[in-house]
Amino acid sequence: MNSKEMKTYNFLKCATLFLAISITWSQSHAKQTQPLISNDTQQWRSHHQILFQDVDTKLMKLSGSTVLAGFLCFIAASISSAGGIGGGGLYIPILTIVAGLELKTATSFSAFMVTGGSIANVLYNLALSSSSRFGGKALIDYDIALLSEPCMLLGVSIGVICNLVFPEWLVTILFAVFLLGLLLRHVKTVSCTGI
Numbered sequence: 001m002n003s004k005e006m007k008t009y010n011f012l013k014c015a016t017l018f019l020a021i022s023i024t025w026s027q028s029h030a031k032q033t034q035p036l037i038s039n040d041t042q043q044w045r046s047h048h049q050i051l052f053q054d055v056d057t058k059l060m061k062l063s064g065s066t067v068l069a070g071f072l073c074f075i076a077a078s079i080s081s082a083g084g085i086g087g088g089g090l091y092i093p094i095l096t097i098v099a100g101l102e103l104k105t106a107t108s109f110s111a112f113m114v115t116g117g118s119i120a121n122v123l124y125n126l127a128l129s130s131s132s133r134f135g136g137k138a139l140i141d142y143d144i145a146l147l148s149e150p151c152m153l154l155g156v157s158i159g160v161i162c163n164l165v166f167p168e169w170l171v172t173i174l175f176a177v178f179l180l181g182l183l184l185r186h187v188k189t190v191s192c193t194g195i
Contacts, residue, residue: 076090077113077117086114087117088111089179092107102168
């Protein structure tokens with residue numbers, strides 16, 4: 001990029017950031033004409049609030065297996081971060097087998113851990129891209145990120161809906177089939193390259 005394109009690119013980034021902040025902080029002056037929550041929705045919310053009150057009483061106890069699962073998840077996060085993958089395929093078996101969590105709870109914790117690792121990696125790579133060590137080039141390819149993000153969001157949305165709708169045994173079978181497919185694909189790749 002020449003200097004004119006770089007200035008235009010930086011201006012567009014700043015303008016987009018300013019627009020996003022101003023939209024977030026702006027107040028709506030619209031007036032509500034009719035209630036948004038119907039009676040059926042209110043009944044559903046009150047029923048599910050009662051169900052979630054039972055979940056709040058079941059706090060996760062700090063035990064040896066929980067500490068071991070935390071240590072193994074830390075090691076898995078280090079390996080997956082170095083490899084550039086999220087690590088969800090490592091976290092979920094650790095949390096279900098070692099910590100003894102249900103699959104749906106382990107999936108939620110795994111998504112939270114992957115998000116934290118992704119934020120840490122992005123911040124680290126943004127700090128590295130400003131150094132002259134890599135010739136001033138960015139380590140993050142923003143074009144690929146913009147192309148892949150809608151597909152990832154769609155996949156996450158479908159996955160969340162399936163996780164809520166499907167029974168526990170079906171989620172477990174689908175997860176096992178998914179991991180088996182990844183394993184076979186990896187073995188095929190390694191056998192073809194001869195590593």
